[in-house]
Amino acid sequence: MNSHHSCRSLRAAAGRVLAWAGGLAAGALLISFPAGAWAAPEVSAESTTILRLGNTDFPGSKDLYPLYEYLHLSLTGAETKGNSLSLYFGGWGRGDLGDKSFNDRYTDGDLQYGFLSYRWGRNNAVANAGRQFVTEGVATQRLDGLYLRSDLGAGFAAAAFVGSPVNTEPNVKADDFVFGGRVTHSAAKYYTLGVSALRSNAGSTRYREEEGVDLWLSPVRQLDVTGRSSYNSVTEGWMEHAYTMSLRPTDKLQLFADLRQVNYRDFFYRVTTTALTFQDRLIDPGERDLALGGGIGFTPVKGVTLTADYRHHDYEIAREAHYYGGKVALSFPEKFAAGGSVHRMDGGSDPLRYLEYRVYASKSFGPADLTLDFIDVNYDSTLSTNNVRNVFVVTAAGAYRVTRSVTLAADVDYSKNPDFDNEVKGMLKAVVSFDAALEGRGKSEK
Amino acid sequence: MKNSKLLILLAALATAGSLVACAGTTTVARVHPEAVTGMPDCTECHQDSWGAFNHKAPDFMLKHKVFANSRQACASCHAEAFCADCHAHKEEIKPSDKYKDAPERFLPHRGDYLAQHKIDGRVDPASCVACHGRQNNEGCKRCHR
Secondary structure (H helix, E strand, O other): OOHHHHHHHHHHHHHHHHHHHHHHHHHHHHHHHHHHHHHEEEEEEEEEEEEEEEEEEEEEEEEEOOOEEEEEEEEEEOOOOOOOEEEEEEEEEEEEOOOOOOOOEEEEEEEEEEEEEEEOOOOOEEEEEEEEEEEOEEEEEEEEEEEEEEEOOEEEEEEEEEEEEOOOOOOOOOOOOOOOEEEEEEOOOOOOEEEEEEEEEOOEEEEEEEEEEEEEEEEOOEEEEEEOOOOOEEOOOEEEHHHEEEEEEEEOEEEEEEEEEEEHHHHHHOOOHHHHHHOOOOOOOEEEEEEEEEEEEEOOOEEEEEEEEEEEEOOOOOOOOOEEEEEEEEEEEEOOEEEEEEEEOOOHHHHHHEEEEEEEEEEEOEEEEEEEEEEEEOOOOOOOOOOOOEEEEEEEEEEEEOOOOEEEEEEEEEEEEOOOOOEEEEEEEEEEEEEHHHHOOOOOOO | OOHHHHHHHHHHHHHHHHHHHHHHEEOOOOOOOOOOOOOOHHHOOOHHHHHOOOOOOOOOHHHHHOOOOOHHHHHHHEEEHHHHHHHOOOOHHHHHHHHOOOOOOOOOOOOHHHHHHHHHHHHHHHEEEHHHOOOOOOOHHHOOO
16 A cells, blocks of 8 residues: 555656656757757747736726736747757736736736647657647646657557646646547548547546547548547546537538537546536536537638527436527638627526627728627526626727737727626737748748 | 566567558648638638538537647647637636637637626536636636635
8 A cells, every 4th residue: 555655656756757857858859959950940929918907896806907928939940851840938927007916916927838849750740848738639738748649550640648737726636747648540531530548646646537539530521520538437437428520511511410418527527626616516516418419501602601500408407408599600811701690598597598699890901900899698587696687798909010020909898797887898919920930831820 | 577567668669669660651731831811611722631620610619629639730820829828828818808800710708708607607517628627717716716
């Protein structure tokens, strides 16, 4: 027993060590790459400065003027035989010019990601070291550590990761060591089947043990099925089955259907926010939701889309709910976009009976663009908070491209909601960017 | 015992090395060769499996978690910051502030979400987990202590 306990403590310590190892490996990657490759790196950088203006009714946070600075940077060395080494960095900092906006602190900040990535020109092979976001089957995980991925022979591919999980502001004790991987088999154009697993520990405690299968299946070009099932080995129950089927009989018509079953006790087992642990019992932790949805999308001419959709939630404990409606969307990139939607929610309780409307329009005028967005939710009966029946927000946003690299923007929200009769919020934004990838090649979208 | 574990490890590494050597596939382009603006309908150019990535499909948002397993394909058009805006710790800049100038994009938190989150949270709390289950919790902690 002691040795078992010691083993798990060692794993927790290993998580911290691996976080450092990730940094060391990143350094090793940096040093091992030919120095000449960094002579003229491809650089993308963006600075976004945001000043928000608004009021809240939280104690000690009445007048809020938080000033944010976001920085994103990527450097990619010259490719040699298709191999390339890149450095990615993204982080932010905040200073409150008015009351404290969060956490009893006037300043805050975080590193969103910061890692070195080596991509090989063959086999879709990649090695990442540092703080990164891993998406491999059951893992949708930020971690400080290592990630490796490569195609193997005969249609197989494999990925593995190990490190220290990045959890922010947890209400409950979080894990400190995570590892896992995914193996796939693909037949080009037809399918990819994946099997994945994730393990994590919090000190000496088994924290998360999840396994899953995922698939993308396209027996014919007009049909594809995507989905995932995940199993919780700690609670010994299925967390989720989520599958979507899309059928495109013609270029103008698309039909889709989806199924999602979630077992709350297994799915929410290791979230770190009490908002999703259901301690207040507003939602029964033993709930099970089977959601079935579907719809149809029609594109009569390029840039115009008509959509109708329906979703049915069948709960094991709460009463069922239906959500259905339609949307019209016009989209002509960098010129004009407009649309509107109406949806109805019919549920088993007063808050789940409402009509939801949205109308928006966005137009470019040379270097400037203007957007108007109106969202209204009209409840059948008054909400429990302040007897409000109709909630709406209208937003006006404008942006002006001073130069190709500099954009100034501002927006104003006006809303009526259960917390405020008349709420006005504003935001000023300045974006300075440089993106070498835009120079005559494909676009890198932020 | 130590020797047998070492042998197993070496055998696994050798097998993995052989499999990698046998793959012989070409890595997807690091940067998409054609400029893409707005949300693309990938089927306009791609008649093969890449067409499934059609961002204008009404169910694309539901499927993007599966497509995200092919991160290298996403990265040919999207910067790392694109994922991080929702899935990494970004403090209180709500997604409603993201793409206000591109309202045709689907985002889960358009408008004033403080009132609506109580409703959506009861209908489908599982949809919150990918972004808020283990991070981006500052706003939650104000009331959910």
